[in-house]
Amino acid sequence: MEEWQWEEDDSVEKIVKHSFSGQPGIKRSIELQVGGSSTALGMFNALLGVAIWSIIVLHTNAFAREKQLLHPDSSWHETTADEMKAYFALCVLMSQVRKSSIQSNWSMRSITSTPFFATVMSRHRFWELSRYLHFCDNSLPQSEDRLWKIQPVLDIILKSIGAVYNPGESVAVEKSLMKFRGRMSYVQ
DSSP, X not given: OOOOOOOOOTTSOOOOOOOOOXXXXXXXHHHHHXXXXXXXXXXXXXXXXXXXXXXXXXXXXXXXXXXXXXXXXXXXXXXXXXXXXXXXXXXXXXXXXXXXXXXXXXXXXXXXXXXXXXXXXOHHHXXXXXXXXXXXXXXXXXXXXXXXXXHHHXXXXXXXXXXXXXXXXXXXXXXXXXXXOSSOTTOO
């Protein structure tokens, strides 16, 4: 049996580890802004701020008006930032309360009911907001960017993350979260 000998390859550059001097976590200025009781809701509001809700409300209402010209719907009324926050809160809650369909969250059957959903928003209104939800102005020319539909909101989120949070020394991307679109069937 042949024995292998390891050799050091001088052509490969040595990896230099730089010392980490940052303070990972929520930035101090944000902690002061949120106050001593930095709750999850307080941090969420600090991260997203007012601008993101204004953009979502503006474009959702504009898209609804545009669609109303083609197919009038007398039940539609313009949305507000508070209503959009409630809408997204229900979307997050749906990921925790698993049902067979979205409309099941508003079910009145005693064995499967989740009355909280109906206290926040009617099922019809939830469907209306889902139908008209928009993050950009469709009248602007479409770019080659595949994210153009969500780009205004994405820009705000990325800017806010940098303003609110300092990452730690080691940041890793979990590869199981990345969808693989290649030909190897055994990968994901």
